[in-house]
Every structure is written in structure tokens, then in C-alpha cells.
Amino acid sequence: MNPFITAFAKGIERSGVDPIKVSVVSDIPFDPGVVNHLHIDFFHTIRGRAIAFGTGLKLGNPALQVVPIIGDLVTLGGNHFVHAGRRNMDLLVICVNNFVYRKIAGELAPSIPPSFSPYSTFEEPFNVPHLANSCGAIYTARWTALHTDELTLSVSEALKKRGFCVIEVLLPGPNYYRRIKEIESDLVNFYYENSVIRDGEDPRNVGITPEGKIVVGKFTDKERPTFIDSYNAQLSSVLGDEFIPYGG
């Protein structure tokens, strides 16, 4: 099975969270076939909107642990990512990055590093942990498919935290390259040879470049009031006893 999904399932188990209360929301281009192996509530929505949909789930039922797994690499969903971070919406966002949009031949994703595309690219990729941290995420980490134990630990830690947590997962397996260049094993080798664990590294320094090392690890872990905390605090201060705090 997909090493990421195995680690994710183990992470839920290790966190002690009731799997019934875990709901995964994903988007296009993330392949729902991957999550269909999991026996949990699962919403597969449209291109890039998983975080927005997840916000509704979380506010509708604050007892849920909502996990948007996004494959669009902060493109269409960029604004939702930024604002969910700003609000500190209680979501665990997993950015699945395999350097191309899965299933779509040769289209470039904004997190793609130069030289991985047929004609290379001139666009700077996003440094996802840095972006998340700047937006206000309370937990940021990055692991590759080879770091299954660390990924499991990160998922279990993040599930227990209240607030906007972001884990970037680097996966092999872009169909396009498998077909055209048989590069899949190369990508795994690339991860194996170039990734270096640096827990606590400043997210500013973890951008992925073709020349440099892939820095993985747990980068930030802090506390901040969540959206629902601030909502309750603000409305209580304005309305006093009239207001019954929401969720909990």
C-alpha cells in the first residue's frame, strides 16, 4: 500500500483519536483511490477547495478532527490555505507533493523544483513549510515517503494539537514520469540520497532546490488560540452572559 496512507493510518491509531471522528477532505488532483483504502469518513471535493470545505465541517461539528489532504500544492486553494492559517482553523493539512499534478501529463505545479519538468521551469516553487509558518500555522513538518516512522509520529502529534497544522509529504510516483522517463525509482533515490533530517530548522531555510539538500523534519511547534477559541472569547466579551460558547 501507499507508504503515506500506511503512515497516516498508523498516525491516527497512535494519536488515540477516535477514527470515527476523523474526516478526510481531499481535492482534485489528489487521487481519491488512495484514501478509498481507509475506512473513515471521506469527502473528495473539487480542485483545490478541500480546506474551505473542511472549514465548514469543523465549524458544523467542532468534535471532528478534519484532515484536508491537498494535492493541488497551494494553487487554486492558495487563498484558502493562507486564510485558514491566519484564522488558525483547527485542521491538519497534509500537502502531498510529488512534484507534478498526479494523473495530468506534464503540467507544472507551483511547488515543482526546476529541472524536474520536460523543459525545466523558470518559476520559483513554494517553500510550503515556510508559507504555512508565515500564515500562522502552529505546527509544520516535512517528510518523504521514506520517513514513514517520522511521518507517523508527526501525524499523531498534529492530530492531538488544536490549530492549523501543516505536514508536507514528498511522494514518488508521478504517472507522467513513470511512463515517459521511468524516473520513479530515480525520485526515490533522489529522496534517499538528498534528504537530511533537521528538526527545528528555521522554515525559511527549507526550500527545495535541485542543487541543495531536501531538508525534512519537524520545523515548528507552537500554540495559538484557534478560530473557535477567538470566536468564543470575542463574542463573550461583547455579549456577556447572553452568549453561549460554541463547540468546546
Place this chain on the structure above:
Amino acid sequence: MRRLMRADPKGVLTGVHSLNGNQACVEGALAAGCRFLAAYPIVPAIEAWEWFLERAKDVGATFIQMEDEISALAAVLGASWTGKRSMTITSGPGFSLMMEHLGLAVMLETPCVIVDVQRVGPSIGTPDRPAQGDMMQARWGSHGDYEIIALSPSSPQEMFDFTIKAFNLSERYRVPVMVMADREVAHRKEEVVIPPPSEIMVEPRRYYRGAKSRYLPFKRDRDFVPPMVDIGDGYRFHVTGLTHDDRGYPIMTEECQEYNVHPLVRKIRRYVDEIVQVQEADTEDAEVVIISYGAPSRAALKAMGEARRSGVKVGSLKLVTVWPFPDKRVAELAKKVKAFVVPEMNYGQMVLEVERCSHGRANVVFVPYEEKGFEDDLLSAIRKVCQEKKVREGIIQYHG
């Protein structure tokens, strides 16, 4: 037999109140059990947003100002799956942004209500000027094949009544329902009568009652509508916006496309007679019928009275549901009347439907909105069309 339930007294502000259309719409939503609003504030719908915030504490409702209207509708869909009645309120520009999620709402068969307080366009247009330019967008705005329900209120009282109706239809058919208001109705302040909770009937959500292990999210009842469950209750279900089977798993074959999409259309078309509602006045002996919806129907009734007094037999057909369009009734009337006169605050949208359904049997006159109002134009259009000796092809454009 379906059973309606009485409204939750917490959300019902019984009494006679002076409210504008936006406020009345929110009162209707709260009376119908709406407890979640996600929106991005926009003129001329902003009073609805403010009023919901004002009232949320009384009913224990939740609200969030999202980053845009795309995410507003996404959040509404998410909240609806947790069992909360949810709505969003917007105007033209936001309505355009919502179209992709409207398709998702149709595909996931998620009950929700979208209120569009229309303003002139295209693009930003003039935020504070009324229009009815989104009527075709409401029907055809999202890609692919689907059927949709849209209502059009003409007064604050109808904003209240139709919003309740919208929630009820939405839960009954598991389809997003649109309330197509306009600035004129939303900003007009009038007396709104809110009945006691015992007199407001609300459609309960249709929940699945079988064994948890046997739940399939898209297994339909006999009326093509699948029963629902709330997320997080242990049913462990999957749903997707991709073409899917009963389990909600993506199966992208030709057979599954048919299997999936056919019922989405059927569940509305089969019950079209139950859904469609019109309000008729003096159509029995009418030679000319004014077909109107929303704010212009107020001018239509006035013009009708005036014309009757001067001896012209005029009737009125006011659309409550604009989508689905009352095809049958308009076709019936077309056999009897000389002409239809259609006033709209746009360059001709629902008049196309009137022309389609009249099958060339009656003249169809389109009266566009002008600053000075509809009434005089309607009257002279009626007088003019009465002089027509035969049925003319296509739509007759009235120039005042």
C-alpha cells in the same frame, strides 16, 4: 407519506415587524432551522449578513466570514454534511464565483440555500442598483447536466416565506435551492408577519435508518432521493464529486455516468408538478397575461388593475418557482390568450422561456426596465399588443 415538523420556536420571531427584505430573509432562514452562515459581505446583501450576526446569539447559530464566495459555499456544503441547515448570501459577483461549488452541491446532493440579491452587471456593475440578470446563470451556471430549484420573492414578506420554502425544498430533494432576490426587494422595508412556530412547517432531513454497516451514501429511495447521515456518526462513508456509484466511489465509465447523473435530473423532473408554484390573478377570462417574477410583479399587478379599469382583460401569472419553469401552465394559457407581456429587470431572460412554452400560439412581448419604472410601459405594451391581428414570430421587443 412524508411528515413535516413544526419549526423550532427558538428561531421564530413571532409577530408583526418592520423589516427589510434582507432581514426578512434571515428571519425566514432561522425559522426554517438554519444554524450556519458562511458568506463574504457584498452590497446589496450586506444587511442580511449583519442581521444574521445580530440574531445568531438568540438561536445559537454559527457564522464565518470566509475569504471569498468560493470558500463560503464550500464551507456551507461542509456544514450541511454535519447536519446543520446552512446558507450563504451573496450578490452577482459572488454568485459567479460560487458556480463550481454549485455543481459539487448537485453532485454530492447536499441540501443548502443560496440567496442571490441581484444587482446590475456585468462585472462589478453598480452595486446598489437592482437587476434580474442572474436568472439564466441560476439555471445553467455550473457545467454539466443537472436540474435546480430557484425561487423569486417580490416583497420582504415573500423573502421570509420563500426562504423557508427554499430550505424545505432543499431538504426534500437534496438539491441546492436558490432565492433569487434583487436589490429592490432586499432594501425595501415593509411589514412582515411572522406566524407562531406551530404554524411554520419545516421539512425534516431525511435520515438513513438502517444498519450502520449497510449504509451506502447514494443508494436512492424510490423517489430517487438518497437518505443522508451526519458525518462523524460512525457510518464511515465516502463521497466524491467524480462520477460515482452508490458507495460514493469514483467509477468513471459510461454506464456509471448514466447511473449517477440520470437520477440527479429525474428527482426534480419527476416531481416538477409538486415543486412548481405560481400565483395567478384573473387569468380565466384574460386576453393578455403579464408573466412576472420578483420586484417587477408589483408593477405588473398595478398595471393589471389599471388595464382592467380601462376595459382590457388582463391577467397576471407570477412565478414563485422560476426554476423549474412552469412549462405546462404557460403552454395551457398560450392556447387561450392573445399575448403574454413579460417585464424583467434585464435584457430578456425568462421571456425566452415564455416564448419557448407558448409554442407560437400567443404573442410574447418583452418590456425591459427603465429608470421611470415599469407601469406606464406595461400599460402601453398591453394596449399595443391588443391591436395585433396575428401572432408574430419571436419576441416582440417593447420600446417605450
